[in-house]
Amino acid sequence: MPLHFELVTPAKLVRSESVHMVVVPGSEGEFGVLEGHAPFMSTVKDGVIRVYKSENAAPEDIAVSGGFAEVGANGLTVLAEHVEG
Amino acid sequence: MASLKELKLRINSVKSTQKITKAKQMVAAAKLRKAQAAAEAARPYAARLAGVMGSLAGKVTVSGSSPKLLAGTGKDQVHLLVVANSDRGLCGAFNSNIVKAAKVKATELQAEGKTVLFYLVGRKGRAQIRRDWPNAIIGQFDTTGVREPGFTEAEAIANELLGLFEAGKFDVAHLFYSKFRSALVQVPTAQQIIPVPAPAAAATDDGAVVEYEPDEETILVELLPRYLRTQLFGALLENMASEQGASMTAMDNATRNAGELINKLTIQYNRSRQAAITTELIEIIAGAEAL
Numbered sequence: 109m110p111l112h113f114e115l116v117t118p119a120k121l122v123r124s125e126s127v128h129m130v131v132v133p134g135s136e137g138e139f140g141v142l143e144g145h146a147p148f149m150s151t152v153k154d155g156v157i158r159v160y161k162s163e164n165a166a167p168e169d170i171a172v173s174g175g176f177a178e179v180g181a182n183g184l185t186v187l188a189e190h191v192e193g
Numbered sequence: 194m195a196s197l198k199e200l201k202l203r204i205n206s207v208k209s210t211q212k213i214t215k216a217k218q219m220v221a222a223a224k225l226r227k228a229q230a231a232a233e234a235a236r237p238y239a240a241r242l243a244g245v246m247g248s249l250a251g252k253v254t255v256s257g258s259s260p261k262l263l264a265g266t267g268k269d270q271v272h273l274l275v276v277a278n279s280d281r282g283l284c285g286a287f288n289s290n291i292v293k294a295a296k297v298k299a300t301e302l303q304a305e306g307k308t309v310l311f312y313l314v315g316r317k318g319r320a321q322i323r324r325d326w327p328n329a330i331i332g333q334f335d336t337t338g339v340r341e342p343g344f345t346e347a348e349a350i351a352n353e354l355l356g357l358f359e360a361g362k363f364d365v366a367h368l369f370y371s372k373f374r375s376a377l378v379q380v381p382t383a384q385q386i387i388p389v390p391a392p393a394a395a396a397t398d399d400g401a402v403v404e405y406e407p408d409e410e411t412i413l414v415e416l417l418p419r420y421l422r423t424q425l426f427g428a429l430l431e432n433m434a435s436e437q438g439a440s441m442t443a444m445d446n447a448t449r450n451a452g453e454l455i456n457k458l459t460i461q462y463n464r465s466r467q468a469a470i471t472t473e474l475i476e477i478i479a480g481a482e483a484l
Contacts, residue, residue, distance in 0.1 A: 147404065148404045151407070
């Protein structure tokens, strides 16, 4: 089962796709989110989000700043003020 | 009766005015589509953030130790009115409607014995507000160099407001802008932005316990300025769309009026020309008969 991942900035919806895993640089340490993660909210440090499209794929890096992550029943949503790449 | 030459000049001048209004109308129509798209694109972020704020606000009780942005300064004396206008005219009553709404609020507050200050965004409302409150404008954000308001501008405005708030320059801030309903209808709107009004707690209880990292309060403190920025950004986008909508309608009217005026003047011109020709003929015939 893939994880639904959304990356949103004030200007637009940057990503909305199904991925295997996302590693987010939380303000209290990095955390990886897989499908079926417990509901969770965290602020995100300015840094790099790594998106793993499938289990063995090379991660894709997205630099974000001013972020906030929310894990709910419908997947992971990252709200970021600025996104690069 | 104006002379033929005068009439002709007049017709030409109205024609060139019509050209300008027509061009502006088309530009506004194109920009309106773009502004609407931008406003649409900004919606998911605002909706999500409002949702998160709602669920957080339901968990955190407002007390004396709450962040000032949420609980206020404890006073209600100095009100800051943030008035968002455009930089350009040719958009009908768009700017004056916003200013009017702000003025009504300011008069109301003053009647209650409060102090009123202004912070202006955009160039257009400045003169009107300065006429009535010459010393109340404490800041202005210039958007003349910016083609489309982006998040960078919203951020800059929010940071300046937060700085003023932290310096204790005001207790409550209201934002005035124009909400976009359609190209025909724009509603001047007032909204309290500081202290942040708690969004209605969303009923998102799906039974699961949400874990917070760090705790709710810290997240809230971090999210409040962000929420403010998002609201300002949303207001700027709405304003942009409203301005283009108002401009489109106003210019459409102007073009039509100019067309009517041209028709009227042309008829008048033709009549006078005919009259002149008739007079000339009569003169010639009379002259010939006299011989």
